[in-house]
Amino acid sequence: MPLFQTSVLKKYLKSIESKEEVKVAYEKFTTYFHNVERQENIRKSKEEQFQEGFLRELFVKVLGYTINPEPNYNLTTELKNVKDAKKADGAILSAGKPIGVIELKGTSTTDLNKIENQAFGYKNNHEGVTYIITSNFEKLRLYIDNAIDFEEFYLFDLSFERFALLWLLLAKDNIFKDLGKQIKNDSLTEEEQITKKLYKDYSTFRQKLFNNIVELNPQYDKLTLFKKTQKLLDRFLFIFFAEDRLLLPPNSTYEILNQWKMLKDELDAYFPLYSRFKKYFGYLDKGHKGRQYDIFAYNGGLFKPDELLDSIKIDDDLLYFHTKQLSDYDFDSDVDVNILGHIFENSLNEIEEISAEIEGEDIDRTKTKRKKDGVFYTPKYITKYIVDNTVGALCEEQKKAIGLDESEFEKNRKGRRKATLERLQKQLDDYRNWLLDLTICDPACGSGAFLNQALEFLIEEHHYVDELQNKLLGGTLMLSDVANSILEKNLYGVDINNESVEIAKLSLWLRTAQKGRKLTSLNNNIKCGNSLIDDPEVAGDKAFNWEKEFPEVFAQGGFDVVIGNPPYVRNEFISEKDKQAFNSKYSVYTGKSDLYVYFFEHAFNILNSSGECGYIVSSKYTKTKYGKVLIDFLQKKTSISVFIDFQDLDVFNGAIAYPSVIVYNKRKGSKNKETLLLVVSNDNYREVDNLFSGALKVNQSELFDRLGSWTSGATDEGLFNLLKRIQENFNPLSEIVAKPQVGIKTGSNSSYIFPSNDVPKVLDGSPLIQNYLIGREVKRYKPAIAKNKILIPYTSGGRNLELVNIKVFEKEYRFLEENRDKLSKRAVIDKGILKGTKTWYEFQQIKTDFPYHAKYIVYPDISLSVNFTFAKEIYYDMTCFGLPSDSESLLGVLNSKLITVFLNTTCVKARGGYLRLKSQYILNIPIPKSFQNKELKTSVESILQEESFLSEIQERLVCLIESKFKILGSKKLQHWNELEFAEFWKELEKARKKVAKDKGEAYKKLGLGEEAEWMQYFEEQKQKAQAIQSKITIIDNEIDQMVYELYGLTEEEIAIVEEAL
Template sequence: MNIKQLVNKLLKISGDVTSIEKALVYSFADKIAVDTNKSQWLKNYLSDIDYSIVDKVNQITESKLTLNELIAIFEMLVPQSEKKEKGVVYTPEIITKYIVSHTLNCNNIPTVLDPSCGCGAFLVTAAEYIHERYSISYSDIISSYLYGVDIDSNAIDRIKSLLSLIVLMNGEEEKCSFNFICSDTLDKKTYDKLQKMHKNGFDCVVGNPPYVRNKNMSEDTKRHLTNWVSSSIGNVDLYIPFFEIGINLLSDNGRLGYISPNSYLQGVNGRSLRKYFAAEQHQLEIIDFRDSQVFENVTSYTCITLIDKSVKTDAIKYFRLNESNTLEKHTFSEYHFTDFPDGKPWRMRESSIDEVIHKLESSGTPLSNWKIRNGLATLKNDIYFFAPIKEDNTYYYREYDGKTYKIEKKLCIKVAKPNIIKNEAELEKKMEIAIFPYTHTDNAYQLIDEELFKSSFPEAYNFLTEYKSILLNRDKGHGNYPAWYAYGRTQGMNNFGKKLLIPYISGSPVAVMSLDPDVLFYCGYALLSEDIEELKILKVFLESEAFWYYIFHTSKPYSKGYMAFAKNYIVNFTIPELSEEEKTYLLESHTSEELNEFVWGKYHCKQMIV
């Protein structure tokens, strides 16, 4: 059964997701001949059920669903806006089973906490595992051993429904009480409540912490981040402090198992967490999916982290999973916290790779010696930047929101978007225009006075005025701009000059020559130099196999084989010293094979392929 197609059909039944969920629970119970009236929870939950929706659900779900299919449907029914805000991501059964089996294998019946339980995939798997291993009733497991927290009351209702169904499916009388808290796990008050539930700590903490970028968090959530050592500095993502919270809530002999983004391994915003792990010295086992799409529906930049609080060690056990091995059949490599002092990125690789990386970082002048700059940041690019549909001597013409507008040319500059440009031909073809309400004064850019803007550039002013409310809502309405029409940030305004354009992320090495000094850029970086020959030589190195090898093994992976080219990932790559004869050679026309052979030779490495 295609769950995604089924969910799309279900969403057409009603705009009320809760009514659909109740109908699904009723239909599920009916098809397996379970009487929901025998569960006080289900009886109350389904008291206002809409039977017309039940009939439609029955038509769509003709065959019986499994419990895990029901969990998957619940997760997918969560509205997209809510998923983004709360970081809801479905965890496949193969992942929950692996984490549960490697975390709950205790001598005694373990108490289990999921601090972001969502629809309950981990707690359902934990209940099944405990029931099978320790032969106790589901009612007792739910009442005495399972605990969960979620900020969404609907999520709590879903997990209570699922656990109640398990009890009835196994012929038990429902005499269980639930141990769930509807609250923000980051809030210290929630933490205090959980500590009181188990003063000696929980035996196991499992889960899939919420995947929310810092820029998408509410102000309340950001304030709660400061409660925790691992998230008190920088713009950390929401999942980061859940490691610290989970470890703190464990008993002295407890174990933690999460699936989470792997960005904490090397990312700047994971530095405080890495320092926290190093200070705590608990045993870590990491299975990194890196950029491999190993499991269906699992995003490609995740990892499994298993922590044993009872083992004090400097060792980090690490394994990178790919298509040639499996979760159950792998061998860990061992690294040490002392290998990465002061929260430095955890670059865990084979020794043969480390040798090559060392040569690439120590064979000349690091890129940090050149000017590498970030691009423009308006915080509303689609309003300021555009591709003209036509132009005349005075105006550019653009389409926006189904309307056509004209914009004064004298207010505009050319801008490039490195993220979508692969070569110099594409640079010209994909060049855009920017509304640029600034003047150059004393080597700096100053915002045009509003009255002058209005009188000198009325068309552009009227266009921006039409979308003033949108511009005022940048930074969630809390932006402190010199005027409502100003760019969201001042970065990137002085990046005029000759340059190499470098994307934020790419699936191959790209460095595009931009020799028009009046062109600025956004969504990318630029290496600036007024020496055209220097730029041409740098381009050879930055588009080489050697540079891609370096990026692939040191940078942050994204889906579909893309890698981050952020400044902090490239500045340690070195450019070897070149003789005049070698410079002349690189400035001549050669095949990519010849250039790659030359570049690898300058690092005293044989040619390596990613």
């Protein structure tokens, strides 16, 4: 599973400055690690015996590190975790801090996957670790940031080319330049750019080809021609891929195009270009022996004669231009099968839309929404996790069942009893045969993302058997060629869309195609049909009888594994005819369920008695009435091993609302069966090093009760129970105040908003200029002081704001008129002007019924902690929310430690741990009926007053600095009371230096006399600020105690809250 994009990696390898240095390092490496006698001694060594030697021989002598206890060491053995007593076997250090962790095992550990979690456990314990290295002395793996992909090196048989990559990534100087991370980032950027560009060209070709075929072949219906267009595209893609991977003669497409052009232009021997391609398709189907080259009969069904496709006409110029354009891509280095997988999956959105439009059907835009700015696909970390925990779980069970212990294979044949060797050989044979009998199905296979992941997993598992076989028998490691066997025996898929089925087949062929080997016919394994309905009267020719279609599977009781991403089709888009069929067939039917619900029971029905199911689906059923029937079904009939709730994070670009992962086994577990639950509350999930390491074990019987709660993200059981209790015993905030209102969206901030000290002179004295607050200015209990002004073309007309006639305000009209064209083109406004519902100068969005001129509670939309305060006679922007309440007691409750912990647990977090304070979380805050407390009100009034005093002192010194030195915007100086004088003075001089530079003036340091005066003034003001801060802290603690009392918290519960902060 490569970490890097091939073309990017080639550039970096070519750029290695000292090729000689690599050769010298390789000579050192081979002298030690390729010595056969030494290899045998390493294999016989225990883990502890060779750990230090391994680090010294590879990392010190070859890669250039200095090991502890040498002076200035950057490599150490044994790095203790920050949070517990566990230790990594080694670490790479930069400035004394770990940037890489190393986990080592003996050669008896053949499968390095087994130590992956352990290694990432060390990584997660040390901030700043990027590189994760695991090794069994014979193999070495390198991960960067996460466990999705890695580079693996066979040290005992490492070629110079592979060593050059090892050196590029792990040599001391390179790792301190962070070169591996840079190559990975460049690879991701390159892959994204190629994917977008290729998809654009591919999509354009399909659309123009389809339109041209429809125009030139009117005798056929459009839907049939659309399907044939897609089949033709599949053929071309295989050719482009195969000629660059040397499965076909290189530059085959260029040869065809050039020959056609020469015959047409120079020899006056014209024939349609498409006829030349049809001839080539025939070669690929039957094979061809020619004078210049031979073409193997890859067959597989893709190039089988198609009477209709062979009879259509296509414009020469269109075919020439687009086949040349697409064949220009390098399908070997630039376009790997992963990029094609992304393109295939995104293609399905367009295919569904176009098909539905041709047939005049309604389509669910939430599912088939076309992604114009990016490519949607199932992320690999999801497909990998589901496959690892379904197929992988069964593999681990089987190894235990047959007694396969990889440590027994470490010793070679010499001196071992024949019976022992036969027993071990039988274990390997039994396990391989069991692998070949596994049946894995995706009942909504789409472009084949899950089937490709299962294919990758099974190939690796067969290679694992090969390694054990090699250890047992000795000799050179030979990896078995099992891809065709896996396609024929292990993988099954069904999809309602025929084009999806063909794309899934193509994606699997591209993964496994080899020169001179026929493509596996997948017609018996991947089929088109309606997975959920077997009645032809309902589903027509898409009706799918699973037992008849896959008799060999159901003769064994059903599939071993069902995996996939069931279609997210909302209930209102399901036809009444289909609903009636579901009602008669599925016990989870309610009449209000979305389509994915039926796939749960369907998976159960097609699994064998001990089968595993892993789905990525919406979690909406955990919080809806219609979901109760499904929950009851899952609780009574399945054993749920994993549930991952992504809450409302947009993991898949809007493709699934409230996504979740569930893995269950058909074997019913005990009442005390534990489920691994992870609630992902942080939207930097894509960068989480080991996303699934922070899971909580819960009893399955309590799982869905927990998921139905807003506090399901609490990882501490005591905290969960506390938050659940207050949620159940107190009313939500929504019953006390109206919905929070988001702030103003002008649609053109530069036209309406100005710094308070830089309002255009033409607007001096304007009654339409008002204070304007932004989210980062809102701080807990502090006065809402706006640093900006807004030109607001609204006035209070009674209770609500009303749009003014701007022409009445002459100077304001002239000012806005200068930007009239730009303002008229704003989204929403432009369409409104055409309809007569909007005027050119109004805002894109403003809540005209919000009481801006009264006292209200305001808070930022995103914040590291809770920051509620009061505002009055002030407008605010989109980064703020306003609660229409003037209650001091409510403000005290919202700013309390208890509610801080509640919001920390319920809110989704943005990058850096920032809380996303969406309305649904705020309105769900439980509030006691008795919150209007006189004592609490008085304390909040006091803390507001003290915060106001503190702000005055802070602002006074800041204003002095600004007026005396013209220094603006220094964050450190704005918080001067948190600094020591030496820090303050250093920051002041730094800011003065910058001002002088900006003005082009000479910088002159302040004298000692001035410094002494400033020191005295600074310390006096800081002492005043600290005295006020001490009062604030005391009052704050008193408010927290009052809030604890309002909620009836015990001493033990208070301790849980305090610990959770």
